[in-house]
Amino acid sequence: MVTGGCGYIGSHTIIELVQSGRYEVVSVDNNVRSTPETMRRVERITGVKVPNYKVDICDKAAFFKVFEENPDIQGIIHFAAYKAVGESVEQPLMYYRNNLGALANVLEACLHFGIQALIFSSSCSVYGDVKNLPVSEKTPMGQAFCPYAHTKQIGEEMIRNMMVPNPSMNALILRYFNPVGAHISGMNGELSPDKPNNLVPIIMRVASGKQPSMQVFGTDYDTRDGSCIRDYLHVSDIADAHVKAMDYLLEHRNQEQCEVFNLGSGNGISVMEMLAAAEEVVGHKLNYTVGGRRAGDIPAIYGDSSRANTLLHWNCRYNVHDMMESAWKWEQYLDSEGSH
Ligand code: WQD
Numbered sequence: 125m126v127t128g129g130c131g132y133i134g135s136h137t138i139i140e141l142v143q144s145g146r147y148e149v150v151s152v153d154n155n156v157r158s159t160p161e162t163m164r165r166v167e168r169i170t171g172v173k174v175p176n177y178k179v180d181i182c183d184k185a186a187f188f189k190v191f192e193e194n195p196d197i198q199g200i201i202h203f204a205a206y207k208a209v210g211e212s213v214e215q216p217l218m219y220y221r222n223n224l225g226a227l228a229n230v231l232e233a234c235l236h237f238g239i240q241a242l243i244f245s246s247s248c249s250v251y252g253d254v255k256n257l258p259v260s261e262k263t264p265m266g267q268a269f270c271p272y273a274h275t276k277q278i279g280e281e282m283i284r285n286m287m288v289p290n291p292s293m294n295a296l297i298l299r300y301f302n303p304v305g306a307h308i309s310g311m312n313g314e315l316s317p318d319k320p321n322n323l324v325p326i327i328m329r330v331a332s333g334k335q336p337s338m339q340v341f342g343t344d345y346d347t348r349d350g351s352c353i354r355d356y357l358h359v360s361d362i363a364d365a366h367v368k369a370m371d372y373l374l375e376h377r378n379q380e381q382c383e384v385f386n387l388g389s390g391n392g393i394s395v396m397e398m399l400a401a402a403e404e405v406v407g408h409k410l411n412y413t414v415g416g417r418r419a420g421d422i423p424a425i426y427g428d429s430s431r432a433n434t435l436l437h438w439n440c441r442y443n444v445h446d447m448m449e450s451a452w453k454w455e456q457y458l459d460s461e462g463s464h
């Protein structure tokens with residue numbers, strides 16, 4: 125089971141699960157932040173019709189019915205959550221209720237239906253502002269800079285605490301850095317809201333003329349070119365890590381009941397470098413102005429994913445050029461579909 129399967133990372137993970145040839149998948153997604161159309165894109169790419177149960181995971185009775193209808197579920201990959209940083213500051217309760225309420229029902233389903241493999245979608249934002257880089261799994265959680273990040277910190281603790289009374293449960297916590305890009309076919313990608321917050325969707329809106337220009341939020345940071353550094357990685361690489369993580373759990377290769385993995389490329393890339401990579405792909409200059417810093421941004425963060433490389437046998441296949449090229453292909457695909 126993939127919760128949030130109609131979402132950005134969820135749908136790319138379903139594609140990789142299906143194409144691995146080892147998994148049959150059901151999705152649970154109430155589509156409040158996604159569209160059922162995504163499952164048709166998954167079908168066009170994989171040739172497989174993956175069912176999506178349009179269910180709110182916070183509705184325990186409805187959520188449990190999915191397990192009754194699919195008694196042979198072996199594992200759950202839990203993506204479904206709200207994840208907009210700014211919105212979480214404005215509406216913290218909506219975030220705590222949705223993100224933690226859903227996770228509580230997922231954990232209760234694991235117990236009730238004997239599901240022994242849980243993979244939890246966490247985020248590098250649990251580290252807060254880190255001084256010594258790269259970040260390893262041993263880096264302690266810092267002060268969460270927003271309620272969204274706080275729900276990921278609490279979620280991780282909920283999972284860890286559930287392991288104690290339930291010896292048959294196993295969980296992997298995957299902390300993503302910055303997933304970007306689209307499926308290499310250009311036929312699935314991020315359906316960002318009309319006013320996206322993240323860097324790459326905004327770059328693509330400028331590149332395709334949907335917005336006249338964009339702002340670089342500060343070039344006065346203490347980094348190599350003054351702009352913020354992040355660990356961007358291709359969404360299909362993140363997706364592939366989930367397949368390898370489920371293999372790891374179902375093959376009982378985990379040493380402890382609950383293990384944490386960073387999923388990053390290990391390379392820090394700056395905003396200006398991302399803009400340069402995008403200009404190379406789209407073939408023209410991008411209109412941007414340098415503005416003030418954005419509240420909540422940290423100067424630099426990038427990960428050390430050697431644990432995932434070694435134990436999950438996972439490595440990034442795509443580089444920043446591939447990330448931009450796939451994002452651009454997807455942007456043009458959407459324009460041709462006229463569904464933007
Ligand atoms: C990246 C850099 C901006 C837009 C967030 C969440 C994180 C995760 C990924 C959920 C920053 C700069 C951006 C623009 C810019 N989400 N930028 N101009 O903030 O690293 O991470 O998304 O899991 O939890 O915090 O990603 O893409 O928003 O920003 O200069 O128009 O691009 O200042 O330095 P971020 P981002």
